[in-house]
Amino acid sequence: MADPTGDPATRDRPGTPTWVKVLGIAALVLALLVAVLMLVSGGQHGPGMHAPSGGAGGQTPPSSGPANAGRVGEPASATDAARTVAVTTLDTMVFEPGTIEVAAGEVVTFVVTSNGQAAHEFTLGDAAMHQERAAAMAHDLPNSITLQPGETKELTWRFGDAATLEYGCHEAGHYEAGMRGRITVG
Numbered sequence: 001m002a003d004p005t006g007d008p009a010t011r012d013r014p015g016t017p018t019w020v021k022v023l024g025i026a027a028l029v030l031a032l033l034v035a036v037l038m039l040v041s042g043g044q045h046g047p048g049m050h051a052p053s054g055g056a057g058g059q060t061p062p063s064s065g066p067a068n069a070g071r072v073g074e075p076a077s078a079t080d081a082a083r084t085v086a087v088t089t090l091d092t093m094v095f096e097p098g099t100i101e102v103a104a105g106e107v108v109t110f111v112v113t114s115n116g117q118a119a120h121e122f123t124l125g126d127a128a129m130h131q132e133r134a135a136a137m138a139h140d141l142p143n144s145i146t147l148q149p150g151e152t153k154e155l156t157w158r159f160g161d162a163a164t165l166e167y168g169c170h171e172a173g174h175y176e177a178g179m180r181g182r183i184t185v186g
Ligand SMILES: [Cu+2]
Pocket: 089, 093, 119, 120, 121, 169, 170, 171, 174, 175, 179
């Protein structure tokens, strides 16, 4: 359309109109911004989950951690724990003790020992988390530890508001057989 040799009004325009250049730069800046935003949001994915390593191919359900944090609590550092509670798993499908009382907001380290011939686990949570755990069968959830016979492992938990929680073993058939205990948070 433009005639470089004709109308003097269009004569002094450069080959590429300024608005095209501006648009190009704007598009470039936008693309960069999007890229940076994607990088940033990618880097923030899944913070603070320090599940014990070793579980192969773990598929942690996204709702098992921070989503329940306010009510159930969250994993904590052992150095923040004010109290240690020893728990033993028995092959008779019971935990010793069978009930534990903690204060709201308290940080407790559970020292769990498997005292028998079978593998057991200690999974902490509310009813929903236990349902999730039973379905997931993943061994690297932050609220769960798995013990081979004779093993002792620790799980430190920062409890939330007053609630009645549960600890249970989700080795095949154990939870159903009654291998669970009650935690009263008050
Ligand atoms: Cu068990």
